[in-house]
Every structure is written in C-alpha cells, then in structure tokens.
Amino acid sequence: MGWGKIRRGFRRARLSWTNDDRTVAVGVCAAQLPAAWLLSLFSGSVEDDYGVGIGGPALGLGLACALLFAPLVLPILGLVQTVAQITPAALLAHLSVRRLRGPGWAWHLLYVVLLGACWAMLPAAWWGRPFTATALVLAALGTLPVLGVAYARRRARATERRWGALGVWWRGGLGCFGLCGLALVGGLLVTATGLIEEYEPPKLSAAQLAGLWRGDDGAALKLLPGGRAQLTDLPAEPEFGADSAEDFEVCDGMGTWWLDTEGRDDRWGGQGPQERDGVVVRLDDDCAEQTYWTIGGTAHEPELFVLFGDPDAGDLRILKRD
Structure with a gap:
C-alpha cells in the first residue's frame, strides 16, 4: 500500500x-x-x-x-x-x-x-x-x-x-x-571600485623560504640556510641544445639557491619575462640548467611554481611547503 x-x-x-x-x-x-x-x-x-x-x-x-x-x-x-x-x-x-x-x-x-x-x-x-x-x-x-x-x-x-x-x-x-x-x-x-582586488603574490624573505618543499611524483626541494639546496626527483630546465622531446629534466643531488627580488632570470641576461620574486636553483653537476621557481600562493600557504614548455599550454609544476 x-x-x-x-x-x-x-x-x-x-x-x-x-x-x-x-x-x-x-x-x-x-x-x-x-x-x-x-x-x-x-x-x-x-x-x-x-x-x-x-x-x-x-x-x-x-x-x-x-x-x-x-x-x-x-x-x-x-x-x-x-x-x-x-x-x-x-x-x-x-x-x-x-x-x-x-x-x-x-x-x-x-x-x-x-x-x-x-x-x-x-x-x-x-x-x-x-x-x-x-x-x-x-x-x-x-x-x-x-x-x-x-x-x-x-x-x-x-x-x-x-x-x-x-x-x-x-x-x-x-x-x-x-x-x-x-x-x-x-x-x-x-x-x-575595488570590491574585487587583483591577486598579489606574497613577499617572502630568504629565511621564510628555507625549508622543505614538495610536489607531485615525489619531487622535493630542500632549501638550506646559507644558499645550499638538495633536490630529489625535481624537474629542472633542460640544457640548452639538448636533443630531447621533454620540456624538463628530472634531477637529484645538491646545488645552490638564491632569492631573486628583482623578478629577473640570469638565463635571459637579466631581462627575462619574470615579473615576481622567485628562487633560482642551480645544480652542482650538469644534470640541467638553473631553474627559476616563481613565488606564488598566499602568505599563509606559499607555493613555488615553474612552467615548462609552451607558455600558453605548458607543463605546470608546483611545490608546496611540507
């Protein structure tokens, strides 16, 4: 019923x-x-x-x-x-x-x-x-x-x-x-009228950037105080002229890092397309070229990111603080 x-x-x-x-x-x-x-x-x-x-x-x-x-x-x-x-x-x-x-x-x-x-x-x-x-x-x-x-x-x-x-x-x-x-x-x-404010990336000091950053597929970047860096399965810019179909190389090892507050990248003669602060990471060996990791996210949840390949439809990689 x-x-x-x-x-x-x-x-x-x-x-x-x-x-x-x-x-x-x-x-x-x-x-x-x-x-x-x-x-x-x-x-x-x-x-x-x-x-x-x-x-x-x-x-x-x-x-x-x-x-x-x-x-x-x-x-x-x-x-x-x-x-x-x-x-x-x-x-x-x-x-x-x-x-x-x-x-x-x-x-x-x-x-x-x-x-x-x-x-x-x-x-x-x-x-x-x-x-x-x-x-x-x-x-x-x-x-x-x-x-x-x-x-x-x-x-x-x-x-x-x-x-x-x-x-x-x-x-x-x-x-x-x-x-x-x-x-x-x-x-x-x-x-x-300012009711919607445009995004503003956070401003971080070198001390705030120091620490462990993790990404997908086990990628990790450890920024040590004093300018040393440890890389684990980290994507990096391929060497110029490398005969490879990939837009990046995956590297392990030690290297150096520094904070770029002028929004410039030495790979482009100091006049690159970057318009924000970033972290430049350079390996000690010849695994890849130095990579410019741009600072993004928010002050409470900062991120480091890099876009490999075509700027309009490239491969975006993001690292978040561990």
Whole structure:
C-alpha cells in the first residue's frame, strides 16, 4: 500500500513536469552560461593564474572557436544541468507541494539548492575544489531556470498559450546577450571600485623560504640556510641544445639557491619575462640548467611554481611547503 502511493506520487510528479517546462529550463540554463563564464573571468583575477594563459593570436582564435561552437555546445550543457539538477528538483517540489502545501517555485528553489550542494561534493572530493563556493555557484545557476519555468507557466495560464521551442530559443538568445552585458558591466564596476582586488603574490624573505618543499611524483626541494639546496626527483630546465622531446629534466643531488627580488632570470641576461620574486636553483653537476621557481600562493600557504614548455599550454609544476 505504501509503495503504491509512492509510485503514484512520483507518476503525478512526472506528469506535472511537462515537455514545455523542460524546454524552457534547458533554454534558460544554456542562456546563462556565457554570462557565468564572464563572471568567472573577473572572479579568477583574485587567484594566482601561475602565468598560464592564452593571449595574442591564440586568444583571438580561441574566442572565434567559442563563438562558432557555442550554438552546439550550450544546448547540450543546458540539457545536462536540466537533467541533473532542475528536473529532479521539480519532481521533489511537486511531492512537497501536495503533502506540505506552499508555492511550488519556492520548493523548487529549495531542492535546486540542496541538489547543487550534493553535486558540489564530487569536485570537492575528486579535484579538491572548495565545497562551499562550488555549492553556491550551482545554486546560483539553478535559480534563474526555476524562475524562468515559473514565469512561463504563469504566462501560459494567463494567456492560454505556451511558447514553442523556437520561441524559447530566440528569447533565450536575447536573454543571453542581455545577461552577458550585465555581467560585463557588473564585473567592470566591482573591479574599478575595488570590491574585487587583483591577486598579489606574497613577499617572502630568504629565511621564510628555507625549508622543505614538495610536489607531485615525489619531487622535493630542500632549501638550506646559507644558499645550499638538495633536490630529489625535481624537474629542472633542460640544457640548452639538448636533443630531447621533454620540456624538463628530472634531477637529484645538491646545488645552490638564491632569492631573486628583482623578478629577473640570469638565463635571459637579466631581462627575462619574470615579473615576481622567485628562487633560482642551480645544480652542482650538469644534470640541467638553473631553474627559476616563481613565488606564488598566499602568505599563509606559499607555493613555488615553474612552467615548462609552451607558455600558453605548458607543463605546470608546483611545490608546496611540507
């Protein structure tokens, strides 16, 4: 008896969530993603980008590809969000309305937030992403589709006419441009007013840098007071002219280190591309050339990093204090 009522309840919930509702949800989900991407660019300025980025002709080509493939990719991403977050929340909201009463859109928003928190556990567990920030982003991305579906339903009841797929998508296109404009203006305003401050790398003394730094694959760099260094499976710049397909060499042994506070690298005649403080490590043997480890992270959690290979898409190696 109990299971029969539950099955009937879920069946009514599925019937309450129509194809028109799904179409509106997918359209709104897809329309908001470019604006969310723009906002992520502004928020990303408060974090260390480790010098990884695309600029010049590569940036223009990347934007051209994004514009070309956006009409194909955005509907797919909108469908994924609708299936994973918006639709399950709608079914749970319908059951809650029947049993507990209250506005359906409010229940829908509540379950969208809860499902966003559940999905945020995956990147937090697998990739170490901050759970709270990810959950808030997913909750924000779920809010507009819920309100869009509620508005479309109310309009359909008032006019006794529903939007077709074509009507949803051309309105979604207009909304996409409007949201992108708002995101761009808002991002520029908060940046200009100082509400979002650009990332500033920490300033560390030689005494603060001394100690053990560890990276991936067992890499370790021990900076000893007095300028000596001990390397274990540490990636380093390959020798000039070396016949190797690798962008770095893995070295062990002893060497020297010093703090460069002028943002320069002797390998480039003192006029290199570095713009931050860094640690120059040179081995005693001929395993590799000296390597410039740039200081990054924060004052509480400092890091040393180096980018091997192509500056736009190289191999980033990071060392963290042990």
